[in-house]
Amino acid sequence: MAFSEFRPLEENSLIEYIKATPSLSSKIGDNYDGLKIKEVGDGNLNFVYIVVAPSGSFVIKQALPYIRCIGESWPMTRERAYFEATALKAHGGLCPQHVPEVYHFDRTMSLIGMRYLEPPHIILRKGLIAGIEYPLLAEHMSDYMAKTLYYTSLLFRSTTEHKREVAEFCGNVELCRLTEQVVFSDPYKISEYNLWTSPYLDRDAEAVRGDNVLKIEVAELKSKFCERAQALIHGDLHTGSVMATCDSTQVIDPEFAFYGPMGFDIGAFIGNLILAFFAQDGHADQGNDRKIYKEWLLKTIEDTWNLFHQKFTALWDENKNGFGEAYLPAIYNNPELQKLVQEKYMKELFHDTLGFGAAKMIRRIVGVAHVEDFESIKEAGIRADCERQALELAKTLLKKRREFVSISEVTAAMKQV
Amino acid sequence: MAFSEFRPLEENSLIEYIKATPSLSSKIGDNYDGLKIKEVGDGNLNFVYIVVAPSGSFVIKQALPYIRCIGESWPMTRERAYFEATALKAHGGLCPQHVPEVYHFDRTMSLIGMRYLEPPHIILRKGLIAGIEYPLLAEHMSDYMAKTLYYTSLLFRSTTEHKREVAEFCGNVELCRLTEQVVFSDPYKISEYNLWTSPYLDRDAEAVRGDNVLKIEVAELKSKFCERAQALIHGDLHTGSVMATCDSTQVIDPEFAFYGPMGFDIGAFIGNLILAFFAQDGHADQGNDRKIYKEWLLKTIEDTWNLFHQKFTALWDENKNGFGEAYLPAIYNNPELQKLVQEKYMKELFHDTLGFGAAKMIRRIVGVAHVEDFESIKEAGIRADCERQALELAKTLLKKRREFVSISEVTAAMKQV
Numbered sequence: 001m002a003f004s005e006f007r008p009l010e011e012n013s014l015i016e017y018i019k020a021t022p023s024l025s026s027k028i029g030d031n032y033d034g035l036k037i038k039e040v041g042d043g044n045l046n047f048v049y050i051v052v053a054p055s056g057s058f059v060i061k062q063a064l065p066y067i068r069c070i071g072e073s074w075p076m077t078r079e080r081a082y083f084e085a086t087a088l089k090a091h092g093g094l095c096p097q098h099v100p101e102v103y104h105f106d107r108t109m110s111l112i113g114m115r116y117l118e119p120p121h122i123i124l125r126k127g128l129i130a131g132i133e134y135p136l137l138a139e140h141m142s143d144y145m146a147k148t149l150y151y152t153s154l155l156f157r158s159t160t161e162h163k164r165e166v167a168e169f170c171g172n173v174e175l176c177r178l179t180e181q182v183v184f185s186d187p188y189k190i191s192e193y194n195l196w197t198s199p200y201l202d203r204d205a206e207a208v209r210g211d212n213v214l215k216i217e218v219a220e221l222k223s224k225f226c227e228r229a230q231a232l233i234h235g236d237l238h239t240g241s242v243m244a245t246c247d248s249t250q251v252i253d254p255e256f257a258f259y260g261p262m263g264f265d266i267g268a269f270i271g272n273l274i275l276a277f278f279a280q281d282g283h284a285d286q287g288n289d290r291k292i293y294k295e296w297l298l299k300t301i302e303d304t305w306n307l308f309h310q311k312f313t314a315l316w317d318e319n320k321n322g323f324g325e326a327y328l329p330a331i332y333n334n335p336e337l338q339k340l341v342q343e344k345y346m347k348e349l350f351h352d353t354l355g356f357g358a359a360k361m362i363r364r365i366v367g368v369a370h371v372e373d374f375e376s377i378k379e380a381g382i383r384a385d386c387e388r389q390a391l392e393l394a395k396t397l398l399k400k401r402r403e404f405v406s407i408s409e410v411t412a413a414m415k416q417v
Numbered sequence: 418m419a420f421s422e423f424r425p426l427e428e429n430s431l432i433e434y435i436k437a438t439p440s441l442s443s444k445i446g447d448n449y450d451g452l453k454i455k456e457v458g459d460g461n462l463n464f465v466y467i468v469v470a471p472s473g474s475f476v477i478k479q480a481l482p483y484i485r486c487i488g489e490s491w492p493m494t495r496e497r498a499y500f501e502a503t504a505l506k507a508h509g510g511l512c513p514q515h516v517p518e519v520y521h522f523d524r525t526m527s528l529i530g531m532r533y534l535e536p537p538h539i540i541l542r543k544g545l546i547a548g549i550e551y552p553l554l555a556e557h558m559s560d561y562m563a564k565t566l567y568y569t570s571l572l573f574r575s576t577t578e579h580k581r582e583v584a585e586f587c588g589n590v591e592l593c594r595l596t597e598q599v600v601f602s603d604p605y606k607i608s609e610y611n612l613w614t615s616p617y618l619d620r621d622a623e624a625v626r627g628d629n630v631l632k633i634e635v636a637e638l639k640s641k642f643c644e645r646a647q648a649l650i651h652g653d654l655h656t657g658s659v660m661a662t663c664d665s666t667q668v669i670d671p672e673f674a675f676y677g678p679m680g681f682d683i684g685a686f687i688g689n690l691i692l693a694f695f696a697q698d699g700h701a702d703q704g705n706d707r708k709i710y711k712e713w714l715l716k717t718i719e720d721t722w723n724l725f726h727q728k729f730t731a732l733w734d735e736n737k738n739g740f741g742e743a744y745l746p747a748i749y750n751n752p753e754l755q756k757l758v759q760e761k762y763m764k765e766l767f768h769d770t771l772g773f774g775a776a777k778m779i780r781r782i783v784g785v786a787h788v789e790d791f792e793s794i795k796e797a798g799i800r801a802d803c804e805r806q807a808l809e810l811a812k813t814l815l816k817k818r819r820e821f822v823s824i825s826e827v828t829a830a831m832k833q834v
Contacts, residue, residue: 154640154643154644159590159593159594159597159643160590160591160594162643163587163588163590163593164587164590166583166584166587167583167584167585167587167588168584170580170581170583170584170587171580171584173576173577173580173581174577176576176580177576177577180576180742185745185747185748188748189745189747189748190747212753212754212757215748215749215754216754216757216758216761219743219744219749219758220761222743223571223743226571226576226579226742226743227571227645227646227647228644228645228646229644229645229646230644325597325643326636326639326640326643327636328602328606330602330606330607331602331605331606331632332632332636336629337629337632337633340629340633341633341636344633344637
């Protein structure tokens, strides 16, 4: 059976497809008795099938030529599946512990076959809403970010490799444009797509659109996003792109991947932890005031940055005599200078992280795609209070990010809101 | 006659080539009586033939697979001719007054046929050494830079066009690497290629290699050069890449073109004017103390930046409701915000310009490729004095560029050296 051109699969044609594809059929031992297929795509963009058989399992993800949550009216290239598969393989090669293995990719069909992240893996965001502590989350995510970002940057690579990869991922421009619109543009103007908890946040949304300083700062971040090819970033590293258990953390869905600023990834993750923090009051009830959980979130935010800093600079130190072309050993390899250079680099990265993180928070409150952390708070007035706190902190972070010296100053500001 | 594969041309085969190429032979009316061919490549990289016939003329530039001035031991891709032709056509379309027309390009042969810039056009650098005033130079160069940089940036373009072009010019990586080496690396370390006026500048060269602050700043600039795709820059815009008469200014040789930081072009041009300034004392003689000429150079440096600033922001204002995606009109189109945004953008561009300009000056004094401005000063002691002044200013500009608010502060610092 040949699939020489694209067609969306449903359950029956999927089975035919699997039978015709050795890299998939071998995963279930070519045994179709007791095969179960479940469509679970709860994301915004794609169809996702879980395929489980007695002898094995995998997930099939197929991109359709539009954005699923909005429908065929918002077209979106299927080529995003190619960039997702390419990024999964690249990041998986650098950090296999935290990236699901890709078993199969079919560019014509925009289809990825990959490891099924079996229960009790759940989407991290849902775990954070449920108040589940993940003791290894900061350790794992800092590991993932340090490795994927360091090894794809000019700290480790030659400019020859770098420009070849940058050119390749320039092809993912449609997904970049979607980010530009929903993160850096729409929240700062009148847009049919914008949503907020109305009428409670009407004035807050209006204030965002009228805040000149905020708009100047967001323009600087947008220009970094569009122009600065610093590393192969995931491009959408919020808490919905992570599946976790108490001892496993897996990063999925890098279809927005391209060579962009590292701070966009780190900021996305930390920014979404901050959103989770501010949503906790909306999830508190008589049985659980969430105070201890909020402390855990604060600690996880601090640990994430601090461990990332530690691991990233450790990779840099380990490889300082390698082939990376940003800081040639013949020029920079004296301990004092190495230290100064790292401090400057990490300081800029920290401020980028806060800026991008804040921009990602703002768009989740007054832009098109909201987060379940807040959306699951039924009472609109309470939800709006939570959102307003997050929004205020985000505005401060975005505008005054260069005044923050350490992540503990950020968590202190969170507690003061 | 077919040239199905690359071969270096010499005079006889060049005539055969012209005869077989209508876009060239038509330029001289297919008339080979009285045809004169002269090889004039005095640059570092290529062979250049002037072809003049009674009825017309053109220039043939052919890239060879190595760097001409060093020889076959330093290989260099012939594909640079493709990027040169592509950039000439792109920039020529945006600013035809100051870019020679391309008549013909042959990728297989790495060969460009283009307008012959007839006498009295000379290389600007030679004119500056001779003490010739070019009353329109600042006007013309600011025009060229404003148009080529503005129209190829995200201020004018969509990100779709931008990423497509960025990807294309990523292919010019070998030339980018050459710049990285000779501008941002070699001067700051021991390198077999480095040269300086020895023994006079031995300590100065050593001081550059031992200056931690300088090395940190140059790393920041290198990272911008490697990572920031701001506009289609010429990539080698020194005074040897400009041919001029009193009323014509033509920019040639963009084989280093790629999407990089705008300040690299503006800085290259202004930095080389500053080198010309500091060389003047070495060219002074009893008949001409060069004092008036130095004043003209100072004024030209100021005018170049100020006119560039004026023209660039005027283009921005004219097109502020266009398709450029950096600052969407729905967000930024109120006069106060527009002004703030431009001030911030131009301030950063000014500091980039000073930084890159300084880096380009330093490498011309302690790096591999020197400039005729200094090399033509026969007396080594005098030459070293001139070079040291330029070097000291460059170090100040590189390290303290963020403290400079206007170009007149730069010229004031030049006078104080």
